[in-house]
Amino acid sequence: MRKKKNIKQRVKNLIEKYNTKNPYELCRKLNIYIKYMDLGNIKGYFKKVLGNKYIVINENLDDYSKKVVLSHELGHGVMHSSKDVLLMKENFYRYTPELENEANEFAAELLSYDAQEISYNLIENCDLGLEVMEEIRKYKRF
Numbered sequence: 130m131r132k133k134k135n136i137k138q139r140v141k142n143l144i145e146k147y148n149t150k151n152p153y154e155l156c157r158k159l160n161i162y163i164k165y166m167d168l169g170n171i172k173g174y175f176k177k178v179l180g181n182k183y184i185v186i187n188e189n190l191d192d193y194s195k196k197v198v199l200s201h202e203l204g205h206g207v208m209h210s211s212k213d214v215l216l217m218k219e220n221f222y223r224y225t226p227e228l229e230n231e232a233n234e235f236a237a238e239l240l241s242y243d244a245q246e247i248s249y250n251l252i253e254n255c256d257l258g259l260e261v262m263e264e265i266r267k268y269k270r271f
Contacts, residue, residue, distance in 0.1 A: 155203060160182065161184055165185070173201070175209075186202070200239045201236040203235070204231065205228070
């Protein structure tokens, strides 16, 4: 059984250390390269190659969906960088293993840091769909 991680505290520490909650800026400061490609039904993935960290995001997503996927994959980069490639596939949130749940929680904490809630307006206009965004939202406890 894996040790429970205090994800909320890890996100807080990361934001305070780098003085930003912007996932794009955090990637830059953590030397994680962001690439955009047509990935079909894959939303994005994190990969570590020869010591270099990469997040690849499906270029066909809307801007907010890209930010959500980036935040999720950044969670893998921060918490699971020793793991193999992790994919965010269509309807992937419905039945997720522990690592995916941790990355979802990381994304929820990062996206809603200092906010009362993840905006329903953003949820409804996101390419990832209401179901996926609600799954992420459930991790944020107010």
